[in-house]
Amino acid sequence: MAFYDHQKIEKKWRKEWAKKKLYGAPDRPKAGQPRAENFYALVEFPYPSGNLHTGHWYAFSVPDIFVRLKRMKGMNVMFPMGFDAFGLPAENAAIKRGLNPKKWTYENIAYMKKQLDSMGASFDWSREVITADPEYYKWTQWIFLQFLKNGLAYQAETAVNWCPKDKTVLANEQVVNGRCDRCGAEVEQRKMKQWMLKITDYAEKLLSGLEKLDWKEEIKEAQRNWIGKSEGALLKFPISNSQFSIDVFTTRPDTLFGATYLVLAPEHEFIEEHKLQITNYKEVKEYIEKAKRKTQLERQKGEKEKTGVELKGIKAINPANGEEIPIWIADYVLSGYGTGAIMAVPAHDERDFEFAEKFRLPVVNVIEPIFGAPQGDEVKKKAVISAVRDPKTDKIIVLNWGPRQSRHGGNMLIGGTMNEGEEIETTARREIAEETGYTDLKLIKKSDVTGHGYFYSNTKNHNVHVDAYGLYFELQSEKKQKTNLDHGEKEKFSVEWHPVSNVADMLHDGIHEYFFRTMVLGEICKKNGVLTNSGKFDGMDSGSAGKAIIEFVGGKKVTQYKLRDWVVSRQRYWGVPIPVIHCSKCGAEPVPDKDLPIKLPDIKDYLPTGEGKSPLAKAEKWVKTKCPSCKGSAERETDTLDTFVDSSWYFLRYIDPKNKKKFAAGEKMKLWMPVDLYSGGAEHTTMHLLYSRFWYKAMFDLGLLGGEAAKLGDEPFKMRKNRGLVLGPDGQKMSKSKGNVIDPDEYVKKLGSDTVRMYLAFLGPYDQVGSYPWDPQGILGIRRFLDRVWKMGASSSKFSVLAPSVSLEDAIILIKHFHKTIKKVGEDIENFRFNTAISALMILLNEMEKSQVSRENFETFIKLLAPFAPHMTEELWHKLGDKSAQGRPALGWKSIHLESWPEFDPKQLEEDFFELIVQINGKLRDTFRISRGISQAEAEKLTLAREKVKLALENKKPRKIIYVPGRLINFVV
């Protein structure tokens, strides 16, 4: 047999497979065939960027291994492929080259299809979908109109993200850190009339739907973060001497008594509506203008230094205590979230605190923190905790109590219980003097809240509840008196001075740390506790107080989401025209179904205008039309739809790509949906993956999925796998400028497509979003492996039922090894652990080379290898078949890929013997082969008889023997 000529072999078989239409998936198995279960395997379809890169290979050829296994296991697998042909990248690339986007796109598609073919992936091209084809986007338009007619699509004037470079609006999801996801330009905020989809209506469903999905936690969590649910309350703050009020959203209604001012977003409409009452309106207006000029990026990143202006001449009333409080505007409050207004509780919110400090606004503490948990039988005590700082050295006194049993072990501030009738400050000064000797102290601060501590006192042997007051002193001089220690106090502690910056981390008790942080560092407390300064709610637990206070002030519980509606209109040429007609009398009218698709006109000047209008606006003839309602003259909508709209439903079109009457027939969707496995890139987690879930749920609710919708469920993708990234050989992301780009075509030519796809699968676990450097040496390892397989197949004379040189026992071991490998490779592929599956095949080959292999064995082996190396295994399979003289009829034309996956015999997995691990005190001392069914007593006897064990035991009697049948024995001495 000739050498492994991958080029010849691969070309030959791809041609053959295409001719025989090997990978087409019928909707139902053909008559006479066993009823096979349908399996829908989906990979994200590519942009027709013009060239297949390593990323594409990784994305398509590796999941193809999985697909081929499923097929061999008897599933009717649909593995379609298509092109996400509309959109900015294609359009920008075309413009750069001075080409027509359509021409550029379709030429790329033709070229990429050839490249895709070289992968040897088992795509079903009969189902190809191209989103820029009118037959496809007719249905994009149709579904959009269903949304429009049902209130899920609407046009509204809102603040939107505008990319000045791409000259179009962007969805929130396409803005990353204030920059355009595509071109990296800084995004501006503009108020524009745009088409939007009400994805916010689905916030809750998108969230709760995640629970049932077989997706990785990290993907679900990213979507949860993006949706950003938070539960809280809507509270009304009346305006003094007026019937108006301001609504605020808060997640902490329990802190309402601590709300000492309100803050409105600069865009809040209240300001404009009340400008007559605002006595400093000019100053306010200036601030608003300044805030408006800041880009999103500046507002986000720009030092979070708080700025703001008070609305003078106007006050709000805290509904809890009736007190008048000032109203401010500040850009740290966002207009798009909640009501665009907040109640500021500086005592318990860092941002409010920072603002209050800067503008000298009052801070009212309303939560007393609790440390530990009450047991019910506490002895109540009052105590004082003092921090003493030496201003000369900026150090704090810490009492080091050493490792005592009590909770007081470790480092503390100076604490002590109050005597009957004693003043707080007196106690503090007494304790400081007793424990440290210092007497010349100046009181700086006295905490306005009590801290509650619950703990068990080891010295007193009972539970204690202390109400502690915090005090903060500064040392005036070194003046000292004798301390308890000097008097022979039995308690052992040392007085230490530590720099202020270290103390917070070294204090061993929550309540000490709390007072240190709030008094010395001036931090705030976000902890739960009991209410104080809150009228009749004092003493109530902050967890339950929220509800009571909402009721008390007539507020209501609400849920907020960070998710915003999806802006889908784009001011660009290369997209689906929005099928709407604007009529001066009738308004925005949907295009009637019979006029669909509204084709994208061929125009000469398709450059973006930058004026907020699509280039289509310049196609006057196309724009001018009749109103479908009143038949009067009207104009077409000239914006196009975001590419993510096209890709939100393409997986449904694969099911029925040629259907002229419907986007897909109901009974066919029933056969295929939901998608069983969806593999793609992590970058789509909060974009495409979220959009298409929304889109599918909306279609489901509108009854568009057919009468069987209920059975399909409203989640489109049962299982999702996010793949990782293939890096350049230098461990960096591949990029032309770094010169580390690997051209897959080159390697395919040199080493073969089988080698390339198998190497990619071998890099690491596919379903972990890791990053794997391409190792030009590493890929040679795979090629060497395939060469060895080829060599074995070539020297078929080696095959025999049983060679005389091989003992019966060895032959049995090899058979068992086969069964083990069949099981492992099958399971690993199912779990997307291609790397370990390949490793198992390598181990088996190593064994086979040392032994004598029967023809049947080798056939099994190449079947196991077939999903990984489809071309080479096909060639070997047919070569074997030709050798009819070997006692087996010629195969004729039947592809190895139509063979069924080898089965393993569970009985063959059972071993009669195993390596017993012998441990002494948990340390490995010996191993030896032993019969599986052996009893513990026998195992002990055999083990103790061994020289190594005798030596290690040194005649000591085992105190305890742990025996794990089938695995190990451990002697504890």
Next chain:
RNA sequence: GCCGAGGUGGCGGAAUUGGCAGACGCGCUGGACUCAAAAUCCAGUGAUCGAAAGGUCAUGAGGGUUCGACCCCCUCCCUCGGCACCA
């Protein structure tokens, strides 16, 4: 700051989920073949002590639970990813 996923030889990565840490591959070292090289094949390859037998130390750091911990618990550090002035 909040949340999620991780951290294992020179490198990519294994480890039946609490039971021989480092499978498999790359690289490296030595040998065979060769005039020589490449390719191929064979052997070795975590660190350390030892002539060897063998011992000791090793899964980001430190503690704990356990006969036994990469795996479970606590504290901390680092990397990657999501969210972030979201009230």
